[in-house]
Amino acid sequence: MTTLFHNLAAWVVAWAHTPYASVALALLAFAESSFFPIPPDVLLISLALIQPRHSFAYAIVCTAFSVLGGMVGYAIGRYGGRPLLERFMSSAKIHAVESYYRRYDVWAVGLAGFTPIPYKVFTISAGTFLLDFKRFILASFVGRGGRFFLVAALFYFFGEPIADFVNKSLNMLSVAFAALLVGGFALIHRLSKRYGQGSARPHSERIREP
Template sequence: MHVQEWLETVPAVAVYALVGVVIGLESLGIPLPGEIILVSSALLASQHGDIDPVVLGACATAGAIIGDSIGYAIGRKGGRPLLAWLGARFPRHFSEGHIATAERSFQKWGMWAVFFGRFVALLRIFAGPLAGVLRMPYWKFLTANVLGGIVWAGGTTAVIYYVGVVAESWLKRFSWLGLVAAVLIGVTSMLVLRRKAKKAAARTSEPVAAAE
């Protein structure tokens, strides 16, 4: 069953909770499809009035900020053993190469890595724990975390919601647009054919007139 089809079967409150929890766990450092859940829920909100996009965006933002903060705290206390444990459990996401790349990004860019990490799947998982492991000052982490969470979670919800509303409105008018287009194409074709027929008749009558 598709994610959106499954979401349609649960109450709105459960959708809010699911979005917040999944995004929070992903931000904490557990590889989960947070972005897929958020996009599917925002599309569902654009099609059904039961789900409020503002509440949905708020739950997604809260999950992102809280999850990242918990990940930061765990990383600061757990340090390298935490990354080793995650690497053993999730080798595809926490390989030594991925960790080294993320570390270089954090050491070079700091707050920007936390902020823009929201928009990159792997960095979204790494951001909180790795910022804690590298002992980034908490006020810097919190600033980038809050701004990134608002822009990513709130912005994604708003964009997908309004795209869904526009798409649904366009699809509802599609049958009328198709009918109008078919009529216009038919009339245009008829006029073109009549014009070509007149030209052909004129060319045929010219030799006859000259012979007479």
């Protein structure tokens, strides 16, 4: 299985040196969101390394087609149902994903899209658990776009010297950034809740007559 995965990855990277590299990136990003095992980062990094000036254009292609593929994954889950999900995932993983949805709703998709967790697991399960489709799309753009544009920015501003660091540390950076996102959302939620409680006090308590 490891050899097969390695050969697939090598085949994907080889497309970076062809005139059809952008098309290959689009198809890979689309397929990985629902069934293909190789993440598009592999080809995105290769292309950004070869042409750093085009990094953001590649990130746009990668994000757009990844989200389109996520829509297909959502449809697979919605119409294939839980039995289909059980063919690809253990009951423990399904339970874990379901608990993420109960806690974070569609933002579990956004976080998964940014982290090393296989995105297809969350797109298919999002359809299975009938998450709101529009919010699912929004969360997908945030998560996938955040990850791909992070790669693009690193290569655009630092070029080839950053290649080894990105290859070794991308997953770690993604997880760290996702943690910051969660912390930011939690802080905003807490502040808005506190502000809401303050605004809910009776008008007579907040404004005293002179």
